[in-house]
Amino acid sequence: MDSRLPQLLTPFLKYLGGQSITEDSPLPALGLDSMQSIELLFAIEDTFGITLADEYLNDATFATAGTLWSAIATTMAAEGGGVTAL
Amino acid sequence: MSTPAATAQRPRSTTPSIIERTERVAATVAEHARRTDEEAVFPVEALTAMRESGLLGLVVPVEYGGLGGTLADLLDVAIRLGRADMSAAMILTMHCQQAAAIVKYAHEPLRRGLLRRIAAGEVYLASVTTEAGKGGHLLSAEAGLVADEGSLVIDRFAPIVTGGAHADGFLMTMRSPNAASPSEVSLIYADRDQVNVTASGEWQPLGMRASHSGALTLKGQVPEGNVVGEHGAFARIAQDVFAPYAHLGWAACWLGTACGGLSRVVDLIRSPAERKRFDTGSELLLSRLARSRQRIDTVHALLRHTERTIAPLSDLSAPRHQLQLNALKITASEQCYAAVNDLVEALGLRHGYLKDSPSMLEKALRDLRSASMNYSNDRLLLADGRLVLLDKGVTLA
Numbered sequence: 001m002d003s004r005l006p007q008l009l010t011p012f013l014k015y016l017g018g019q020s021i022t023e024d025s026p027l028p029a030l031g032l033d034s035m036q037s038i039e040l041l042f043a044i045e046d047t048f049g050i051t052l053a054d055e056y057l058n059d060a061t062f063a064t065a066g067t068l069w070s071a072i073a074t075t076m077a078a079e080g081g082g083v084t085a086l
Numbered sequence: 087m088s089t090p091a092a093t094a095q096r097p098r099s100t101t102p103s104i105i106e107r108t109e110r111v112a113a114t115v116a117e118h119a120r121r122t123d124e125e126a127v128f129p130v131e132a133l134t135a136m137r138e139s140g141l142l143g144l145v146v147p148v149e150y151g152g153l154g155g156t157l158a159d160l161l162d163v164a165i166r167l168g169r170a171d172m173s174a175a176m177i178l179t180m181h182c183q184q185a186a187a188i189v190k191y192a193h194e195p196l197r198r199g200l201l202r203r204i205a206a207g208e209v210y211l212a213s214v215t216t217e218a219g220k221g222g223h224l225l226s227a228e229a230g231l232v233a234d235e236g237s238l239v240i241d242r243f244a245p246i247v248t249g250g251a252h253a254d255g256f257l258m259t260m261r262s263p264n265a266a267s268p269s270e271v272s273l274i275y276a277d278r279d280q281v282n283v284t285a286s287g288e289w290q291p292l293g294m295r296a297s298h299s300g301a302l303t304l305k306g307q308v309p310e311g312n313v314v315g316e317h318g319a320f321a322r323i324a325q326d327v328f329a330p331y332a333h334l335g336w337a338a339c340w341l342g343t344a345c346g347g348l349s350r351v352v353d354l355i356r357s358p359a360e361r362k363r364f365d366t367g368s369e370l371l372l373s374r375l376a377r378s379r380q381r382i383d384t385v386h387a388l389l390r391h392t393e394r395t396i397a398p399l400s401d402l403s404a405p406r407h408q409l410q411l412n413a414l415k416i417t418a419s420e421q422c423y424a425a426v427n428d429l430v431e432a433l434g435l436r437h438g439y440l441k442d443s444p445s446m447l448e449k450a451l452r453d454l455r456s457a458s459m460n461y462s463n464d465r466l467l468l469a470d471g472r473l474v475l476l477d478k479g480v481t482l483a
Contacts, residue, residue, distance in 0.1 A: 003204070014267070014321060015266050015267035015269075017266070028269060028321060029266060029267060029269060029270050029318060030266065030267065031266075031267050031269065033225075033269065034469065034472065035468070035472065037472055037476060038475050038476070040470050053302070054405070054476070054477055054478055054481065055404075055409045056477050057404070057477070058401065058403040058404045058405075059325070059401070059403035060401070060403070
């Protein structure tokens with residue numbers, strides 16, 4: 001998981017309480033809610049320079065930091081950005 | 087549906103069909119609808135009829151003694167009961183929503199025992215999801231469960247519980263034990279004898295008066311096995327079961343209410359005693375009747391289409407499915423109310439506005455006024471706006 005992802009996620013997780021974000025971190029339980037989905041999507045797309053396809057925009061993608069990272073990484077590879085720091 | 091050949095070969099069954107059972111219950115509902123509305127009391131006779139007819143077990147699988155009805159069957163029943171009384175239709179629909187959650191998510195041995203009792207008509211389930219101060223947020227909970235040596239301690243106040251005073255069991259949302267956030271919500275079942283139930287406040291609403299949705303305090307202790315799904319699973323249960331059963335089921339109740347109104351209006355206009363009072367050549371009357379019917383057909387089409395779209399799906403989280411379900415709820419709540427409002431305008435003061443008219447439009451309009459607020463349309467529109475932005479391709483479900 002790219003270190004930019006935990007950094008990007010932190011402001012959306014109001015119940016994180018200083019824990020560190022791992023691939024298993026459950027995003028909804030940590031405070032991510034659907035009302036913030038647009039802001040989060042824009043943050044991801046701006047940070048990684050990608051456009052997430054419509055089919056990724058479901059609960060399975062946003063379940064954990066790891067599932068979200070997998071969608072981002074796949075998109076980066078497909079868009080030719082290349083994944084550097086796994 | 088059976089082909090004629092299949093029907094001919096099958097031995098004649100003495101078991102009444104879902105439709106026959108529903109007709110019997112609808113007759114009891116209709117008989118008491120005016121009184122339960124006037125007195126703002128729960129339709130006890132209708133609930134008894136639902137217990138005795140097997141309708142409480144409508145969505146319970148046949149192996150547990152239930153009728154094994156599908157979501158489409160529930161919509162048929164809700165429309166039929168809605169024609170007679172919206173409160174009674176909503177009472178059954180919400181019970182079936184709770185029962186469907188037990189079918190899909192409860193663990194053994196709770197599941198088997200409870201489903202058998204529901205099918206036998208012994209358990210009418212009430213839903214306890216409202217909470218003071220959370221502004222209608224279904225997916226969060228303030229009151230927390232406390233784990234105590236294998237059991238869970240419940241202390242829960244809910245400002246609105248439909249039929250709470252008459253329920254034999256409660257499915258309630260509470261914050262999971264040791265939850266890190268209010269969004270870790272568990273769904274818990276409690277039998278009436280496992281909790282002390284205290285009703286408070288008065289129930290004097292504009293409409294839906296027979297739903298008797300007063301405030302309740304529940305205190306008690308249940309075994310850990312009464313957690314439906316697992317701790318924290320309520321968000322998934324809400325998306326898989328509660329939301330589709332609520333939006334489709336409510337829309338069917340509202341549609342039935344509008345159908346009942348229009349049907350009684352047509353009866354009235356065509357009755358020998360009243361037909362001279364109406365000018366059936368009036369373009370205004372004809373246009374208003376046409377508009378009312380058009381709204382009803384629109385809601386019906388959207389209701390059936392949405393049911394067919396979501397019935398085979400295991401994951402409803404994609405924006406196009408959420409948008410479709412929400413569109414059904416918003417459209418049905420607006421259009422069913424408007425359909426009855428058209429009829430009020432069409433018939434005028436005597437039969438459109440007075441309580442004692444056989445059209446019962448006055449009651450239907452009051453009942454349907456609740457629809458936009460029964461899970462607020464304003465809240466759904468905000469959610470929808472965000473979902474629209476997540477579906478760039480505007481994929482149609």
